Amino acid sequence: MATVEERAESGGRRVSEQLLKTFFREMLLIRRFEEKVEERFRAGELPGFLHVAIGQEAVATGVCAALERDDVIASTHRAHGHAIAKGTSVERIMAELYGKLEGCSHGYGGSMHLYDVEVGNLGANAVVAGGIPGIVGAALAFLMRGEPRVAVAFFGDGATNTGTFHESLNLAQLWKVPAIFVLENNGWAESTPATQQLPLPVDELARRALAYGMKTIEADGQDVEAVYLAALAAREHAAAGKGPVLLHLRTYRLTGHYVGDPQVYRDRAELKGERETKDPVELLRARLQLTDEGLAAIDAQVTAEVEASVEFAKAGTDPSPEDAAKYVYA
Amino acid sequence: MATVEERAESGGRRVSEQLLKTFFREMLLIRRFEEKVEERFRAGELPGFLHVAIGQEAVATGVCAALERDDVIASTHRAHGHAIAKGTSVERIMAELYGKLEGCSHGYGGSMHLYDVEVGNLGANAVVAGGIPGIVGAALAFLMRGEPRVAVAFFGDGATNTGTFHESLNLAQLWKVPAIFVLENNGWAESTPATQQLPLPVDELARRALAYGMKTIEADGQDVEAVYLAALAAREHAAAGKGPVLLHLRTYRLTGHYVGDPQVYRDRAELKGERETKDPVELLRARLQLTDEGLAAIDAQVTAEVEASVEFAKAGTDPSPEDAAKYVYA
Amino acid sequence: MPELTYREAVRDALARALREDESVFLMGEDIAEMGGSMAVTQGLLAEFGPKRIRNTPISEIAIVGSGIGAAIQGMRPVVEIMYEDFLTLSMEQLVNQAAKHRTMSGGQVTVPLTIRTQGGAGWSPGAQHAQQLEAWFVHVPGLKVVFASTPEDARGLLWSSIYDDNPVVFFEHRTLYPLKGDVPDRLEPIPLGKARVHREGEDVTVVATGRLVHEALKAAEEAGTEGISVEVVDPRTLQPLDEETIVASVRKTTRCVTAHEAVVRGGFGAELAAVIQHGAFDWLDAPIERVGAKFAPLPFAPAMEQWVVPHAEDVLEAIRRTVARG
């Protein structure tokens, strides 16, 4: 999340080099965090189902930077980046992955259920599209109470095939609630490519919004500046009472669906090509013309942060077995 | 359902006066049937929930006339017209409303569950949109087996707000199954007007199809000729393997949502206006320039048919109580 | 004490909560101008306006789901699912979201959402408009489940449901709406989790819910003329369940019949029987008899419909069977 000052410096619509550097740092932090998750998974330390968003960092960073602290998000099974970008420390996220009381969901959630209500993260969701209707309701509450907040749902291209998606966007537009629907279109649903799951060309998925007469804004999901500016515009629109926005961001999943996925279904050459040309961290590094030294300095910082998060997590407290029943009812 | 000869006479694309007269007779039959249903309901003879489609006769007649006998339909809670037009006798429908073994669902279904598999009626459905996915599956079976048949789902504007609708049309388009989705848009969902349930202008509801890249065909739902020609075109498209069609028919519900509905929510003057200008039976009568005598003759015929159906129904056999458990399993 | 119908009692709880508390609002299909398909919300639009009495599209997923989201933001939404048969469309949001947010977040999130719905056989609604599905929700940790059988209970329990900080699925029975009963002027919240002993007796306990409470009371009356003294208990809240009251009653009477309109197989009566045979094993003089719908989708024709769902005579026969044992 960019501070108001950083945003002001960006002149409202142009993004300052300094802000871009902040974005770069965060994106690299997300990347190193997820690489660490993969490593710790392979080491057999992490239980549960893990999905990394390597290749999609610009979406999390760009969108969340455009939000206010009071704005809320609902995330997906591919949640680490969203959580970090919305303001939860990597320590508390890593502790969650280790199932510790210090985790952002106190060990009850795991990777697919990262919550942090204090910073406006209403939770990652392991059911595809499961969090979208709740965002409509949050936005409705803001609207009814006249609060200047917006509610944001992240979801993938696969999620647009669900009835849950349809009913939610339809209702949001009907009631003109201040919601942003962030379509993080990586062209895959697990092993199923766009051509096998979408009746539209993958790059034209914003056409989903035509069924509701909903405003759409599109941007290159690999370009954090473009994402950020698009998200700012979407927020402005929604917050101004003009109704919700479908924010369509074309992006790329540069790894498997889940950590450990052998990707038997994927064309190796294509994947290699995407890795070489679509990596948002690399693209931003090139744009910022970071020297090797400059990069190394930032990398050292974020890598240390990630390492520390593992230490923090391992030193955390295991819940007692009977704690399981603690939060069944309020 | 028009016979092949009648259609041939219509020259493929122009509708002969004779065929229009056949349509008129059927529409009047539906009208008189439903008026009789209202009357028998008020007399306390009919149990269950009843919904008439007075004002929407041209949709049922026009669409079903364009279908082949082997084509199948799924209907809605507003089902009498569809059932009659697809070829079930009014006797068997009326017997069903009286809960008799002679009924088209043998007394197990009632008005909201009229089935007649022999003529291709796969059943009316009391769950809004509940029958749509089954039609996708029927069409898929036809496609897989290479049969030259189409499957047709009727549903209302209100149904387009359901997740069931969305998933069904999406899948149908993805797999290009030979299905026709007949959107019978009367601008109401029970007491809820279009403005309170649709985020699109009511006349532009065909835009729902844009989310799937599905072909749309539109026609004035009060003009049976237009409906028929549109449905023929839709059938041609679907049967040719070009994919499904959303057939958008704007129509008018000239009575309450259910039989007995006091319609407290409805503007009287507007309703009166619609009754005077949108009645499809009246519109067709005018177009055919039927004389009073000509009309009376047809009316006498269909009225007698309806009367006979009541006699038939009343003379029918009540199921035994224990028959209830007869069809739980095949 | 004024007399209200069951319908008016539900409406009264809604109106009072709407009046006293800005965070309460209603969403559902046709609840505004039409006042709901069962006329429960009639008049509320006029008093509270369209912002708080919200007609929705036919979107059972989004109705429940947006209710969840608003509840998490501190509202107390009361959403209506027109027929409980359509809860089948909302199950994902109810079961995976509403019921689990609190645990999954480690206690950060609460979901003070009430889901009102109704159902039941009678006058041939057919197989898709008459199911009684309460048993499903009892199986879902995180949900509370209420089934009110009288006007007084309906009002007091609905009030408590609205003000409970958990998602509550609140069942009404369609045939009970016209039922009249005394309801105190002052609204007394009825705590969730407390059974009601409708009638004391010595020989058999009937544990009944919803419409079957009234059938059980009729059966008890009739049994009395045969010299059988019947106690009738309505759990009212199915989850959390007042096991104590129920088990104590059966320990006293030594015989038990469970009764609901839902299908017997896998119904709430199974849970009751399992709890009671465990808690009153040494007291029981006869096997617990279960009364409920026969195992069939509800057919349309009245004769078949009436055969499928249980009536006072079915309860009476079960009472007789249980007394006939040893």
Place this chain on the structure above:
Amino acid sequence: MPELTYREAVRDALARALREDESVFLMGEDIAEMGGSMAVTQGLLAEFGPKRIRNTPISEIAIVGSGIGAAIQGMRPVVEIMYEDFLTLSMEQLVNQAAKHRTMSGGQVTVPLTIRTQGGAGWSPGAQHAQQLEAWFVHVPGLKVVFASTPEDARGLLWSSIYDDNPVVFFEHRTLYPLKGDVPDRLEPIPLGKARVHREGEDVTVVATGRLVHEALKAAEEAGTEGISVEVVDPRTLQPLDEETIVASVRKTTRCVTAHEAVVRGGFGAELAAVIQHGAFDWLDAPIERVGAKFAPLPFAPAMEQWVVPHAEDVLEAIRRTVARG
């Protein structure tokens, strides 16, 4: 007799049916190239091609619903719902459509559809990927419900499910996929509605399903060393239920424990307890004990997860409790 894993046994039933019968085809998410999220359908795309091994979008309503439509047209679709937690999205089509078409049409329509799904705790899947929801479906007239616990049963029962003319919900347990067992070369269909006595015993009957069959067998072994002779019965088909075999077993042993991984409250064990207390009342020497998950959404952290779901020790303790009585 060749040894197959539970996974291979399921695949074998599918492959044989696909081979012998053009009307059989599969639909589900990621079942083609990937071979299913549990690798059950691996290799089937290569043999049968994309027309019959159909990857679907994430559309649980349409997957089940289109399966229904194809089944009514004479196909025998086998659809996969990746996790049974997502059955919550298909409930309307399963419960209001698949289960009721036949009755509502007065016998005109049959729905020979099989819905395969899987679930279960283990290795921290979290609250939304681990539920055991079979009890819901047992409550729905018109559906059949199968829960296979061994490779042999999985294959024989899946075959019978595919060739049953009714909609069958077929549950697999995630942790059983690697389990090996003898499976005859020749496919023997196992009739739906027949329980399997895994182990004969004299003192206590454990009626268990799914993963808990194996936990029960472990517990029985252990109990044997304590001088308690345990009979283990797996109903395998939950609906229709083989009440005869189960009740006969308890009449013989006079004590009973039910065991499943699903939450106890409202679980299938409740139905079993209700049936057994009724059928074996005069024989029972102790209350029926129910073993199942504790009443909580499944938390992530392994220690809490393992505490919620039942293990062999829980079954053993229940056995001891029941024997300790009188």
